[in-house]
Amino acid sequence: MEEGFNAYRQSLESEEQSIKSTQSVVEQAIAWFRAHSMFVLAYGTGCGAIEMPPTFTSRYDIERLGVVGVATPRQADILIVSGYCSPKTLKRVIRSYEQMSDPKYIIGLGSCTINGGMYWDSYNTIKKLDDFLPVDMYVNGCMPRPEALIEGFVKLQEKIRLNSSEAGYIKYRDNYAHYRANQERLFGAQVAPSYEENFAGMN
Amino acid sequence: MVLIDCFLMLLLAYGFGFLYYGLYRNLSARVHGRFGPSLAQSFFDSVKLFVKEQSTTFGWMFYAGPIIMATGAVLNVLFIPFINHGDSLQGLSSSANLIVVLYLMVLGPLGNALGVGSNGNPFGVMGITRGLTRLIALELPFYLAVIGVMIDAGSADFSAIFEAQSQEMNLLKHPLLFMAAFISFLGFMGKSPFDVVGAPQEVYSGPATEFSGKFFALLLSQSAMFSFAKLLLMVNLFLGGADDLGDLVLKTFVLFVAATFIGSVYARFSTIQSVEFLMRIPTLLGIVGLALL
Amino acid sequence: MLHFEATLLGHLFFGLSLLVIVALLRKNDGLWHLLLLGSLGIIFYASSLVTLFIGWEMMGWSGYFILSKTARVSTLQRYILFNLGGAFALLGAIALLFSFMGSMMLCDIDLTLLPVWALHSVSALVLIAVFVKSGIIGAHDWVVDSYQEASPLFSAVLSAILSKAGIYLFIVLLLKQPHDERVLFELMAWLGAITSVVATFKAISQDEIKRLLAYSSIAQLGYIITALSLMQAYALEAALYHTVIHTLVKLLLFVNVAAIMAITGKERFSELGGLLYRVPLLFVLLVIGIIALAGMPLLGGFNGKFLLYTALLEEKRALLLATVMFSSASAFLYCYKLVYGIYLGQRPHDESPLHVSPKSYYIPQLLSAALLILLGFLPALPTPLFSAIGVEAGFSALEFTKPSILNSPFGSFNGAVLMSAFGVVFVLILGLLQRVHSKAKAAQNAQDISYCGEVPKAGVNLHFGYGMGHELGRIGFIAFILRRQSRRFWDYLNLIVGDLSILLRSLYALGTQHILLLSLLGFTLLLLGGL
Structure with missing residues (x-):
């Protein structure tokens, strides 16, 4: 078995080719447009928020990739959860995510979204964002540099172009009961209204 | 024949609208010291939004709002002649005149305001209120300038306005009126410092708050066309109209670049600041310009 | 003796009135509305100034009676005071016109025959009547309260036609002006x-x-x-x-x-x-x-x-x-x-x-x-x-x-x-x-708005219809306009008239011999003036 970056890249490309061969030209075009225009709702939940301004402004200029910040979840395609989430924040994050239109993706920024990071024994932060919301792309680090975030975007772009059925929003739609149960366990009576009706007529 | 003409005008407005939108993002990126996205980025955005799987709607009025807005923009393109002579690229401009066009410019936004109001989001209505309040002051200097142009031409018809500028364009004849109109024009184009309507931080992007997917896509497309229509209007009123397509591109481009550069370096005025500013300096410029007429 | 003549202008205005009143006719106050319509007919088809004035007065008080069912006394007083003031101004204008024309017929009026001062006086007096009826700023004090306190349907009548009577009056009496007197x-x-x-x-x-x-x-x-x-x-x-x-x-x-x-x-x-x-x-x-x-x-x-x-x-x-x-x-x-x-x-x-x-x-x-x-x-x-x-x-x-x-x-x-x-x-x-790929999906309910990630709670006011336009109050020039109230002027006038009446009353309280003396003085002055 070959090793190294090139081998990894080739394996990705062959996978890409096999998926693409199953798609029609229109689907591929749509996926291309989706990958090249990403509206981001940057939710500054934790310290990761400090890495986003340089990413968006002159120093790193992520607008080159077609990534633009928007203010409201209605227009956003990508939700960045930047760092640790206290339950209080998470409630708003979930609400925001649910109001986004499909297809939608989540980038978990920083180690805290993966396993709690340095807040692993905190009584007031969640440990694994994926229990509550389907994360499409993790950007590891504490804190990850803007370069890492850009790398995350590029990887996510590839994922979007594949238009795979493993996208987070499809997982969320199909396994809503699971996510909802986790949310209810965390928030108890204060959980936000269910969004299940939204999936009626979809698929 | 007229239909083909209209279709061509729409196509041009659509193409140039998105090109200028892309250029705007690029140029302001350069001002910020960035590279900016590709030129076609705004087009990609609008296509992507059109093919979003979902778009949230709040009922038929919400659905109709962006359509009325887009209809207003399209009508503006159709009723403003592109070329200052001949029969081609005139659209329906012979059936209307400058006053009709000025009022058509407000029809679309008012229709959209109904859509925004119907979704029940207070931020949207805050944006609309800001917009309408700003409009009060924005229109005053613009009207002063337009009145000067119309009195000078002796008619509200575009052909007469072109005729009056055949020797010397209004920009040179009435520089004060042009300045008054240009400051208002910055506001009409949503450029800083008069871009308080859709402030993303304070009012959650204002009127556009609840628009998602295809509705937002329609709003983006119409705003590209509408911006081009406004550029055209300014070119027709003050730069003597365009002699041919090349002239059209050149004149709109110059005006557009000027607006972009000014817009990129200013901070945002609050509603009250912009009203008070517009009611003072540009209005005074307009009145003095009228007095010199 | 009432004189009538059918003109196109009269047809237009009466047609509008007929449309509005018939559209709004209700059983319970139909009589007064018909009376109002009649008075409007008298105004719009009058061919003499006297007929016009009679119609004008009738319109004033029939409106008063309809208004009196719902409005407060102070509003009614304001309504009748302003309208009477307008009517008196009209009467003055009519008297002046008659004294110069020698005829009450509208067709005989020729403003070019009047001397300049009389032309100005007639115009000013008619304009007062017009302004009061149309509620031009300064004379609008009665309008707002009356519209507000009238029954909703009568507000429509007030706004849609009664305010137009002034427009008609202007067209009939003042439109044929000699063009050099325009101040x-x-x-x-x-x-x-x-x-x-x-x-x-x-x-x-x-x-x-x-x-x-x-x-x-x-x-x-x-x-x-x-x-x-x-x-x-x-x-x-x-x-x-x-x-x-x-x-x-x-x-x-x-x-x-x-x-x-x-x-x-x-x-x-x-x-x-x-x-x-x-x-x-x-x-x-x-x-x-x-x-x-x-x-x-x-x-x-x-x-x-x-x-x-x-x-x-x-x-x-x-x-x-x-x-x-x-x-x-x-x-x-x-x-x-x-x-x-x-x-x-x-x-x-x-x-x-x-x-x-x-x-x-x-x-x-x-x-x-x-x-x-x-x-x-x-x-x-x-x-x-x-x-x-x-x-x-x-x-x-x-x-x-x-x-x-x-x-x-x-x-x-x-x-x-x-x-x-x-x-x-x-x-x-x-x-x-509707053709594009994207599916329109209805929002769940009225609270499903993007509200910074929040679910709006019951009791939070999300509607601020009455707050709209409050920003205007902070803009200097507009705030200046909003602070002005014509009510203050009329109150002030009221105060002055009151003071003057006190002064006048003090004359009565002087005692008989002083009054006799004053009348003698007046009489002497008159005699001297006559000589």
């Missing part, structure tokens, strides 16, 4: 324009719906007054056109508001909201009304404004035109407030049950909406009539080619093309939008 009319033009600006800003700041409509009525009459003051053919057409449109629009809007008040029992923006999907037809009708009121193209409302603007342009009155256009642009704000405050946004939380609105409310609205749409489609439809009226008044005939093309000296436009282009483009875009 008074210059003043009148600016008064009209300033009225429209001030009333527009006042309208924006109102919380009660009917007060907003009352101020908007005043503002619209300001345009008409400005148009009339120009005294030329197209300006007369503008004034008449705007009169027709304003009658239709105010009929529609007041009946619409009456229907809303019947359904909800509320009359403030702060108590209403979110009725759009409960009464969609009323919403659509109101939208038609406000588009016409704001003077947007497509509907008839634009035509009157277009003619006014072109007439002002023809006269090269740039600043006046800018003022009028400024007020017209500001009017968008109250138009939007009207529709947002009642129909859009969220329902208020103290939601009380809705009543069913009587079907009869829909008829006048549908009628005037249909007429407004028709006038939008065929803007020059009434031009031949206006032209003939202009010819009666001594102006040249207006240019008329096709009903769909409205001509003016400063350009023309084709309403049919405008309207059909709008329709076609709208349908095309609607079709495209």
